[in-house]
Amino acid sequence: MDLIAETIAAIRPLDEAAMNAARAHQDRLTKPRGALGVLEELSVRLSGLAGACPPPMPEPAAVAVFAADHGVHAQGVTPWPQEVTGQMVGNFLAGGAVVNAFARQTGADVRVIDVGVRTDLPAADGLIVRKAAHGTADMTLEPAMTDGQVRAAVGTGIELARDLVADGHRCLVTGDMGIANTTASAALIAAFTGRAPENVTGYGTGVDEATRTRKIEVVRAALERAGLDERSDPLTVLAEVGGLEHAAIAGFILGGAAARVPVVLDGVIAGAAALAAAALAPDVRGACVAGHRSAEPGHAAALQHLELRPLVDLELRLGEGTGALLALPLVQSAVRVLHEVATFDSAGVADKA
Ligand SMILES: O=C(O)c1ccc[n+]([C@@H]2O[C@H](COP(=O)([O-])O)[C@@H](O)[C@H]2O)c1
Numbered sequence: 306m307d308l309i310a311e312t313i314a315a316i317r318p319l320d321e322a323a324m325n326a327a328r329a330h331q332d333r334l335t336k337p338r339g340a341l342g343v344l345e346e347l348s349v350r351l352s353g354l355a356g357a358c359p360p361p362m363p364e365p366a367a368v369a370v371f372a373a374d375h376g377v378h379a380q381g382v383t384p385w386p387q388e389v390t391g392q393m394v395g396n397f398l399a400g401g402a403v404v405n406a407f408a409r410q411t412g413a414d415v416r417v418i419d420v421g422v423r424t425d426l427p428a429a430d431g432l433i434v435r436k437a438a439h440g441t442a443d444m445t446l447e448p449a450m451t452d453g454q455v456r457a458a459v460g461t462g463i464e465l466a467r468d469l470v471a472d473g474h475r476c477l478v479t480g481d482m483g484i485a486n487t488t489a490s491a492a493l494i495a496a497f498t499g500r501a502p503e504n505v506t507g508y509g510t511g512v513d514e515a516t517r518t519r520k521i522e523v524v525r526a527a528l529e530r531a532g533l534d535e536r537s538d539p540l541t542v543l544a545e546v547g548g549l550e551h552a553a554i555a556g557f558i559l560g561g562a563a564a565r566v567p568v569v570l571d572g573v574i575a576g577a578a579a580l581a582a583a584a585l586a587p588d589v590r591g592a593c594v595a596g597h598r599s600a601e602p603g604h605a606a607a608l609q610h611l612e613l614r615p616l617v618d619l620e621l622r623l624g625e626g627t628g629a630l631l632a633l634p635l636v637q638s639a640v641r642v643l644h645e646v647a648t649f650d651s652a653g654v655a656d657k658a
C-alpha cells in the first residue's frame with residue numbers, strides 16, 4: 306500500500322466510549338452543566354479522537370506553513386507579485402511575520418515548508434525544501450498539477466505530520482503562503498461543495514471589484530475546462546484546480562488524523578484542503594478543529610460542508626496559520642478543564658437539587 310492509502314486506512318471514527326466518559330465527567334465538574342458551551346463539545350470530541358478521557362493536553366503545538374506558487378497568477382487575479390511568496394518565506398525564517406509573533410505568543414513551534422515556490426530559495430536553517438514542482442500550471446489552460454505532483458505534495462504533508470508527532474507534538478496547526486491561492490481555494494470549494502463560483506470567491510488579500518469579477522470568471526473557466534463535479538476523485542480535483550500547498554495541507558490533516566492528534570485549521574486555504582481530505586477519508590473531520598472563520602466567503606461554505614464550527618471570528622484574511630494560532634489557547638483550555646477542574650464530590654460543592 307502506498308503512503309496515502311495507508312494513512313487513509315489508519316483513520317478511524319471517534320471513540321464513543323471515551324466521548325461518553327468525557328460527557329459524564331463534564332457533568333460532574335464544579336460548574337453548571339453545559340456552562341462551557343462549545344468548549345465542552347470540543348473536549349468531548351478530542352476525548353473521542355484520543356480514545357481516552359482526559360485526552361493528552363494538546364501541547365506542544367507546531368504550525369506548519371506550506372508555501373507554493375500558482376500558475377493562475379498569470380490571469381490577473383491578485384495585485385501582488387508572485388515573488389512575494391518566496392520573500393515571505395524569508396520573513397517566516399527570520400521570525401518577522403505575524404505567524405511568528407502569534408506562535409511566540411502561544412508557544413507553538415513554526416515549520417516552514419517549500420512545497421512549490423516558483424523560485425529556488427537560498428538554503429536556510431529551518432527551511433524544509435520538498436518542492437513537488439516550481440509552482441502549479443495555469444488551471445484555466447491545463448491541470449494545475451500532474452498526478453505525480455499532487456501525490457508528492459500530499460505525501461509531504463503526511464510525512465511532516467508524522468515527524469512532528471514523533472517529535473512529541475500533540476497539536477498540529479495548518480498554515481499557508483501562496484500569492485493567488487484564494488483563487489485556487491475558491492475553485493476547490495466550488496468543486497467539492499457544488500456551490501457557484503460567485504458565492505465562494507472573495508477579495509483575497511483585498512483586491513478591487515474588477516479583480517474579484519475576473520477571479521469569478523477564472524474559477525468558472527477552470528471548472529468548465531476540468532469538467533469536475535461532486536463525484537470526481539478528490540486527488541483529481543486537487544490536481545486540476547488546486548495548489549501544491551492545498552495538497553500538502555490535505556496530507557497534513559490526514560497525517561494528524563491518522564495519528565489521532567488534533568489539527569487546528571486556519572482560513573480558506575485550509576478549509577479547501579480539508580474538503581479534499583474529508584472527501585478522501587470522511588472520518589478525518591473528527592480530528593479537525595476550525596480555528597477561525599476568515600473573511601473569504603468560500604471559507605464559511607467549506608466549514609458548513611464539513612459541519613465544523615469556527616472558534617474565532619475576527620474578519621482575519623491573512624493566512625500563514627494566524628487565525629488557527631489565535632484559537633490554540635481555546636483548544637488547550639477545553640482539554641485543561643478535563644484535567645484540572647474539581648468535581649462536586651472532590652471539592653465538597655453541593656450539586657443542584
Ligand atoms: O486565510 C485566509 O482565509 C486568507 C484570505 C485571504 C488571503 N490570504 C493569504 O493571502 C494570499 C492569497 O491572496 P490572493 O489575493 O493573492 O489570492 C495567501 O498568501 C494567503 O495566505 C489568506
Ligand SMILES: Cc1cc2nc[nH]c2cc1C
Nearest residue numbers: 385389482510623624625
Ligand atoms: C505581505 C503578504 C503577507 C502574507 N501572508 C500571507 N499571505 C500574504 C500576502 C501578502 C501580500
